[in-house]
Amino acid sequence: MTRDRPKKPIGPVAPDVCPVCGEDVPEGALACPGCGADADTGWNEEATAADGLDLPDDEGFDYDAFVQREFGEPRASAGRWKTWAGATLAVLAAAILLMLWIFGD
Numbered sequence: 720m721t722r723d724r725p726k727k728p729i730g731p732v733a734p735d736v737c738p739v740c741g742e743d744v745p746e747g748a749l750a751c752p753g754c755g756a757d758a759d760t761g762w763n764e765e766a767t768a769a770d771g772l773d774l775p776d777d778e779g780f781d782y783d784a785f786v787q788r789e790f791g792e793p794r795a796s797a798g799r800w801k802t803w804a805g806a807t808l809a810v811l812a813a814a815i816l817l818m819l820w821i822f823g824d
Contacts, residue, residue, distance in 0.1 A: 733758075 733744045733751075739761075742753025750757035 733746075733748050735744060735746075736742070737744050737751040737753060737756055739756040740751060740754040742751055744751050
């Protein structure tokens with residue numbers, strides 16, 4: 720008769736809740752299903768403390784200033800589509816009227 724012994728984990732045991740993102744980690748999982756953290760990248764909060772990202776706080780972030788700094792002045796072509804659309808419709812209407820005049824009656 721063989722005795723069933725509990726299997727000993729081969730590597731580090733995953734936590735029940737990922738300390739990096741807070742996602743539930745299934746028993747026996749090798750990595751967090753939410754963020755991908757694992758024993759190699761660190762199951763601890765210190766693993767992401769110095770991740771190299773220098774992101775501004777949400778409170779101190781001015782989106783309009785960011786767009787202005789990154790892209791400069793808004794392009795004047797934003798309203799030009801109306802001009803092109805109007806010109807295209809005028810040419811199309813003229814072509815239809817010309818075809819009706821030529822091929823009519």
